Amino acid sequence: MSDRLKEMCKSLRLAYVADIYEKVPFENPSQYLEALFQQEFDLRDTAKGERLIKKARFMNGKELDNFQWGDQVKFPPQINRGDLESLGFISRKENVILTGSPGTG
Numbered sequence: 001m002s003d004r005l006k007e008m009c010k011s012l013r014l015a016y017v018a019d020i021y022e023k024v025p026f027e028n029p030s031q032y033l034e035a036l037f038q039q040e041f042d043l044r045d046t047a048k049g050e051r052l053i054k055k056a057r058f059m060n061g062k063e064l065d066n067f068q069w070g071d072q073v074k075f076p077p078q079i080n081r082g083d084l085e086s087l088g089f090i091s092r093k094e095n096v097i098l099t100g101s102p103g104t105g
Helices: 003-011 029-056 081-086
Strands: none
Touching: none
């Protein structure tokens, strides 16, 4: 890509176009631009997610695979361990609050 095109991409804040423009298959100009801009949107979304996670300053990651399920874990009647692990509450637009003593994660 020429320096002029790189400068134009920078001015338009098309951060990824300069890196990906050669990788997009070309059938016709309209299809090319649509595919190019879609990749720009996708890469921006990915970068935004990473930026927000970094900004949140999570101390360390927690996963259900490593959770120690024991007798001390109590569920309300409308949910059980399988429901929690399947994340079904998300599609039902429900909230989940996990509580515990300080230091339990």
